[in-house]
Amino acid sequence: MDFVCPGDPAVWDGRHFGPCFADLVLGLAGNAIAAAAVVYLFIAKWNAPRAQNARRGLAEKLFVFGVAGFAACLSLVGLTMLVKKKFEGKDVEDYELSFMCSQFITWMSVSIVCVSGDWFEIIYNPIMCFCWILKILLEIPHLQYKLTVLKAVASLMEIISFCTATTFGLFVIVAAVVSQSGNRRKVNSIEAPLILNEEKAECEITNMVKDHTLWELLTFKFVNPMMDTGITRQLDFTDLLELPAELRATSCYDRLLSCWTAEYQNHHNDSSLLRAMFCSYGWTYLRLGLLKVLNDSISFISPLLLNKFIRFLQQGSGGMDGYILAISLGLTSIIKSILDSQYSFRLAKLKLMLRSSIMGIVYRKCLCLSLAERSRFSEGEIQTFMSVDADRTINLCNSLHDGWSLPLQIGVALYLLYTQVNYAFLSGLAITIILIPVNKWISTRIAGATEKMMKQKDRRISCAGELLAHIRTVKMYSWEKLFTERLVERRESEVHHLAIRKYLDAWCVYFWATTPTLFSLSTFSIFAIMGHTLDAATVFTCVALFNTLISPLNSFPWVINGMIDAIISSRRLSNYLSTPEHHSSELTASTDLLKHQFKRYTEVIHNPMTFVLQNVCCSWSSSSVAEPNIVLRDISLQLQKGLFIAIVGEVGSGKSSLLNSVIGETHVVGGSISSCGSIAYVPQVPWILSGSLRDNILLGKEFDPRRYKEVLQACALDVDISAMTGGDMSYIGEKGTNLSGGQRARLALARALYQNSDVYLFDDILSAVDSQVASWILEKAIMGPQLMQKTRLLSTHNLQAISVADMIVVMANGLVKWFGTLEAFLATSYSRISKPDSSSPTSFTVSVKDKTPIVSCELKTDVIHEDDSGVAYEEQNEQVEAEARKEGRVELSVYKKYATFAGWSIVVLIFLSAFLMQASRNGNDLWLTYWVDTSTGTNNTSFYLIILATFGIINSLFTLGRAFSFAFGGLRAAIRVHASLLENIISAPVCFFDRNPSGRILNRLSSDLYTVDDSLPFILNIFVANFFSLLGTLVVLSYSQVSFLLILLPLWLIYRKLQFYYRSTSREVRRLDSVARSPIYSSFTETLDGSSTIRAFQKEGFFLERFIQHVTLYQKTSYSELVASLWLSLRLQLLAGFIILFIATMAAVTFHSSSLVNLGTPGLVGLALSYAAPVVSLLNGFLTTFTETEKEMISVERVAENSRDLNLRREAGRQKGGLSLFM
Structure with missing residues (x-):
């Protein structure tokens, strides 16, 4: 660069960049890039179809134009002073003139764009935002040289120019981001x-x-x-x-x-x-x-x-x-x-x-x-x-x-x-x-x-x-x-x-x-x-x-x-x-995630079979386990629609695992499982949400007063609700801790019935209630009119349920030992099942005539109150405290x-x-x-x-x-x-x-x-x-x-x-x-x-x-x-x-x-x-x-x-007596 900068250090003088390099290479480069971007965007916008510009306030336009115009005038003054010195014979280098000229051209082009409303948005373009940042960064060495070598007055123009460019660039970038963040966004169906x-x-x-x-x-x-x-x-x-x-x-x-x-x-x-x-x-x-x-x-x-x-x-x-x-x-x-x-x-x-x-x-x-x-x-x-x-x-x-x-x-x-x-x-x-x-x-x-x-x-x-x-x-x-x-x-x-x-x-x-x-x-x-x-x-x-x-x-x-x-x-x-992921989840992006595909058809198609299991082997181990522990082996079943199937077997025989395999919760090691229709599932340990009883039953489904009453009566929940202060709007604690085991089981059953699904899976739900309530649930719910045409699978030891089943599946050691009708079941050796009150503790005979009398239970009319719109409502009785929140500053005692x-x-x-x-x-x-x-x-x-x-x-x-x-x-x-x-x-x-x-x-x-x-x-x-x-x-x-x-x-x-x-x-x-x-x-x-x-x-x-x-x-x-x-x-x-x-x-x-x-x-x-x-x-x-x-x-x-609340509660409990600690 000696021919361009004779006698000056071209790049580095040992302490900072040389003035020639700072002016001609860094400064001129920044100005040239910014000016070229303005010209390019101007041509691109000229040839593009007219689009509606973002709305800009008058104050914002005046500010942008004012800053650009001021910078252009400042550059013109600087250029004029340099030219004057040149004619007076003073020492003015060509690279100084080149830099100031490029500065003036850049700001003039920006000012011209700001004058026209149609092209005003050019300065907010992301390309221009990047150019302004680059221009400021390239001018920093130039400013550093001026501040180090010259007096403050002599470098006043450079300081003001740099601050003006920084202010302009910052304003444009922030305004561009703000206007972009205000774009209209459509709210989707989930939101x-x-x-x-x-x-x-x-x-x-x-x-x-x-x-x-x-x-x-x-x-x-x-x-x-x-x-x-x-x-x-x-x-x-x-x-x-x-x-x-x-x-x-x-x-x-x-x-x-x-x-x-x-x-x-x-x-x-x-x-x-x-x-x-x-x-x-x-x-x-x-x-x-x-x-x-x-x-x-x-x-x-x-x-x-x-x-x-x-x-x-x-x-x-x-x-x-x-x-x-x-x-x-x-x-x-x-x-x-x-x-x-x-x-x-x-x-x-x-x-x-x-x-x-x-x-x-x-x-x-x-x-x-x-x-x-x-x-x-x-x-x-x-x-x-x-x-x-x-x-x-x-x-x-x-x-x-x-x-x-x-x-x-x-x-x-x-x-x-x-x-x-x-x-x-x-x-x-x-x-x-x-x-x-x-x-x-x-x-x-x-x-x-x-x-x-x-x-x-x-x-x-x-x-x-x-x-x-x-x-x-x-x-x-x-x-x-x-x-x-x-x-x-x-x-x-x-x-x-x-x-x-x-x-x-x-x-x-x-x-x-x-x-x-x-x-x-x-x-x-x-x-x-x-x-x-x-x-x-x-x-x-x-x-x-x-x-x-x-x-x-x-x-x-x-x-x-x-x-x-x-x-x-x-x-x-x-x-x-x-x-x-779970094969049939509605949130799963792809159903082909495992080697053995699990199929569920949510719409009922013309297929007489509800479930088809072909040579199924299942494990509770993850698919990442090399040698999974098999819990179900070689299961082959074809279950028709509209039947009531009882699954029987000893404890640990695989009944619950079979139901979980049907809904896809186990890892299918071999074979295939397919299901048809929507499913309602009642687990052996009921899952209860913290919320009202009605919320637990509806589970997001629209409220239907008539069906709601029928479900409560079929599940024998009407008497329980009538005893609650808030009726069906009473708040249930987390996991149903303030309900008995039987109430939780019937609440989970009511939830399943209200969903009106095609298939119902019940995992030993009758064991949580006494014999009279079990008989009522069996007749009014499982065998009742609401589920009569539905496919029902029940794992159970209840004799009365077995006696009314259309088909029976006998499980032992993870295998299906037998599958057939009730009449054929009674003729097999599998009909001899353990009975605790028998004189022979090993067996007894199941009889179709063995039925417990069903206790009648009528729905109370005052359990649910309907307003004029037909929607049931009862004031909620809050039993769960709202989370405490203190007011004011954190007390000094907390710091202590x-x-x-x-x-x-x-x-x-x-x-x-x-x-x-x-x-x-x-x-x-x-x-x-x-x-x-x-x-x-x-x-x-x-x-x-x-x-x-x-x-x-x-x-x-x-x-x-x-x-x-x-x-x-x-x-x-x-x-x-x-x-x-x-x-x-x-x-x-x-x-x-x-x-x-x-x-x-x-x-x-x-x-x-x-x-x-x-x-x-x-x-x-x-x-x-x-x-x-x-x-x-x-x-x-x-x-x-x-x-x-x-x-x-x-x-x-x-x-x-x-x-x-x-x-x-x-x-x-x-x-x-x-x-x-x-x-x-x-x-x-x-x-x-x-x-x-x-x-x-x-x-x-x-x-x-x-x-x-x-x-x-x-x-x-x-x-x-x-x-x-x-x-x-x-x-x-x-x-x-x-x-x-x-x-x-x-x-x-x-x-x-x-x-x-x-x-x-x-x-x-x-x-x-x-x-x-x-x-x-x-x-x-x-x-x-x-x-x-x-x-x-x-x-x-x-x-x-x-800790303080708990201490107060314990103290109150001691005053009432030791048993109150558990109440």
């Missing part, structure tokens, strides 16, 4: 039942974004009504923000399901959930990367401006340079604040979409897995998929972008350090490189400990689920101690791996926290030893860069851990989702309770070590300031270095103490919280379990306990560090710049107002979030228990819709919480930008006017500005982590509230 008025709701969702101005969307002002409500009264679900169309659970679920289906069809057992996630949301995620690049790039402008500003103060020159630089520092902070909030908002929205998608497909898989295939996973493991693995997988969204962004930030920061201290920074880099394999080894060990911990957690949750499912039996036989020991044993194994992870995390915290201090210590030491003199500009530019390095260096190991956790969880989910769990001595040690750690760090920076302000040579270098090293060592020791004391305290608290919760649950009276669904209790033992184990100590650690960092920053700012005290009180009042405004709302939203989360797990637990019944009735769609309703509500609370937190974050960052602007302006005024009192040396001003820069993150981090700590502390509050 329609979730809203009262489909068209109205769709219109509201479509226009929701359009109702807000761009200013409201950029500043999150649209959340203000919810915030106002939050400070006046307790929030309810109706007060939350409406969900945007793209966040609705159904659309998210459908999007990921289609991609996962394609992934499974292409890869089968090697399917990857991560590939499906990328297929559905990959491009949206990659586009966010462009916004992150721009955000990260702008973050490095502040150190350059800071360097220029301190050198201005050192020179003591007058002019406007100081004011320009001060304003530039504030403007840079404001732009970065907007970029930060928008990136975080769109990334969090993407995570919400992925979370609801994964929850949906995990629940769908639960509906589609047969019992045989589900045997590969424990119940606790499946629940962990929903409660833990889903959240860990979506955290990959943060980790992937951070995975490339953080190394890039570290690299740029190191380069800028090189421009300040030459090769002295390599000493700090060496320390960082040495720690990389150490951190990698620690991360690997953490991953291994996490995987083992999750396995033990699965075992513990599975055991807890078993305990809650059979709590009545456990208490009846006083097995509490036995189950407690089992749970404690599993918890100890889990805690062992948790402890390994905690202490490894402590080493990570130590290395991450001390790395910046060691970096600065080694860098300045080597720089001074090399004979260079430290000045304020160099030191505090480096300090600002060190502060910039803190976040990437501290976050990178966490990013690695997050990636590892996400990959492990995604593999677990992929393995679960790749399991072969957690401190008691951790140990007060540990708490004191944590706070003391954190305080001394921050004090030593502030002392290190103050000593540096003293050094650069007082040292005039290199004679005393060793003295300054010894003191500096002493501060570094002290800081390192206290950092180590804080890390390990926090790990120990968090581990102790986790152990004690679980022990307290388990003790209170295991000793609770049974009425507590009647009033609280097991899913809600299991939520305490899984999600809430996971928060206490992991999330709460993590966020609490960050909060304590932020608190002392903010305290140290305020002290140093007040010391170094006395003028800061003038705004300290107003800032504190504003800050206090913001935190009060935010906390009042965020607390209630988090509590609503916890309340909305519990029904998800309760519904999931119920579905796990009754999945075979749901599939037999083919009600998967109904239960999926119900689950989607729960997820939608959960999504709504999470979205409201997200927007509220970003509302706060943006305002705090803007407040920090004002602090930077104030300090810089006051310093510029002081040094510009000699009549004013000098408010500090250049070193102190540099220290103040370097401390003011991270205030952006410290203010936001302090309040955010404080609020997050308060939110996470709600889990402790819920556990403590649970």
Whole structure:
């Protein structure tokens, strides 16, 4: 390039890009690409048919045209000045003219496009959005050269031009995304039942974004009504923000399901959930990367401006340079604040979409897995998929972008350090490189400990689920101690791996926290030893860069851990989702999933056979087992329509397995099974939903009063209902715990009868009722007019049922020993069946005349009341308590309770070590300031270095103490919280379990306990560090710049107002979030228990819709919480930008006017500005982590509230007598 740039370094001059290369290659390239894109899109739109453009407001059009026109005028002025200098004979290079000319052409083309309404949308095209980002990135080296070499006034035009381009590009990108997210979306048929008025709701969702101005969307002002409500009264679900169309659970679920289906069809057992996630949301995620690049790039402008500003103060020159630089520092902070909030908002929205998608497909898989295939996973493991693995997988969204962004930030920061201290920074880099394999080894060990911990957690949750499912039996036989020991044993194994992870995390915290201090210590030491003199500009530019390095260096190991956790969880989910599905499920994408096909024809065809089994061999083992345990062998049956078939045999002969094979719940090892018509199935252990009795019978079917009455009478439920306070609307506890065994069996029978199916399968239902009720059910229900023409299969030992059967199947050892009519059966030896009251305990003869008299039972007319519309209604008698939700701030007693769990001595040690750690760090920076302000040579270098090293060592020791004391305290608290919760649950009276669904209790033992184990100590650690960092920053700012005290009180009042405004709302939203989360797990637990019944009735769609309703509500609370937190974050960052602007302006005024009192040396001003820069993150981090700590502390509050309620119940039970504990 010598012929183009004679006498100038073409690319690199040893410290930065050459001016020729920056202007001619980078700057001109960016302008050329943007101008070419405008021309291309103009031609493409000219030739394309006219389409209706998005509606743009007048203010938006004026703003866009105004910014483009201003930039064009600015470029024209710059070009004119260069041409004038050229004619005057001054030194003006051709590459400068080329760059400015291309700048003018680009902005003029954009301005021309903005004038025409037909082509205005060109600037919002995704291609143009990409070009603007690329143009800004290419101009950064050019701006960096101007700020480094020229005076501020001389580079004023470049600064304004860059800020204008950044503002224009940011505005266009945000407006394009906002307009795209407001596109109309049609609500599908699954989602329609979730809203009262489909068209109205769709219109509201479509226009929701359009109702807000761009200013409201950029500043999150649209959340203000919810915030106002939050400070006046307790929030309810109706007060939350409406969900945007793209966040609705159904659309998210459908999007990921289609991609996962394609992934499974292409890869089968090697399917990857991560590939499906990328297929559905990959491009949206990659586009966010462009916004992150721009955000990260702008973050490095502040150190350059800071360097220029301190050198201005050192020179003591007058002019406007100081004011320009001060304003530039504030403007840079404001732009970065907007970029930060928008990136975080769109990334969090993407995570919400992925979370609801994964929850949906995990629940769908639960509906589609047969019992045989589900045997590969424990119940606790499946629940962990929903409660833990889903959240860990979506955290990959943060980790992937951070995975490339953080190394890039570290690299740029190191380069800028090189421009300040030459090769002295390599000493700090060496320390960082040495720690990389150490951190990698620690991360690997953490991953291994996490995987083992999750396995033990699965075992513990599975055991807890078993305990809650059979709590009545456990208490009846006083097995509490036995189950407690089992749970404690599993918890100890889990805690062992948790402890390994905690202490490894402590080493990570130590290395991450001390790395910046060691970096600065080694860098300045080597720089001074090399004979260079430290000045304020160099030191505090480096300090600002060190502060910039803190976040990437501290976050990178966490990013690695997050990636590892996400990959492990995604593999677990992929393995679960790749399991072969139930053959006849209505949600199954393909029926040809197994080698031996299972056929079910849902419509009755002209076929005299209802079931055809040909040489069937079945196993309860999964299809993945090499040698399955066969439970049915060589079964060949052809069952005709309309017959009543009794299946008899000894206990364990295979009767229930035969029925389960008919509905596809076993693994068909050989042969084939086909069925015709819809099926109703009544299992031996009835499955009861938590809800009203009527809801259990209807099971999503339309209410028919006449048929409903007939079903109640046939099942002998009328007398039971008449005795209930709420009639058929009485609330039934989870699993029917407040019903007797016979009532549960008859309720399950009534559900089957009401469905009006073609085939009925009854698994020994008569054994749960007495002989009189059994006779009534047999005559009125099984043999009654409603089922007379239906095909009925009954596995039974009831003699009366056998005596009226059309056909009899005799089972023994998994084989069909005999099959035929009743008359032929009586003539065989199989008719001699065990009878307990016979004088010969081995046999008795079945007689057709052996019939028990049937007791008459009439339906009570007052059981069901009908209104004028003919729909039965009775006021519901709530027997299950609504989940408790506290109001207001988290009480101080909750924090004391957690401190008691951790140990007060540990708490004191944590706070003391954190305080001394921050004090030593502030002392290190103050000593540096003293050094650069007082040292005039290199004679005393060793003295300054010894003191500096002493501060570094002290800081390192206290950092180590804080890390390990926090790990120990968090581990102790986790152990004690679980022990307290388990003790209170295991000793609770049974009425507590009647009033609280097991899913809600299991939520305490899984999600809430996971928060206490992991999330709460993590966020609490960050909060304590932020608190002392903010305290140290305020002290140093007040010391170094006395003028800061003038705004300290107003800032504190504003800050206090913001935190009060935010906390009042965020607390209630988090509590609503916890309340909305519990029904998800309760519904999931119920579905796990009754999945075979749901599939037999083919009600998967109904239960999926119900689950989607729960997820939608959960999504709504999470979205409201997200927007509220970003509302706060943006305002705090803007407040920090004002602090930077104030300090810089006051310093510029002081040094510009000699009549004013000098408010500090250049070193102190540099220290103040370097401390003011991270205030952006410290203010936001302090309040955010404080609020997050308060939110996470709600889990402790819920556990403590649970324990307090249980103690009160037990005390009341003791006053009434010991037996009341079980009532």
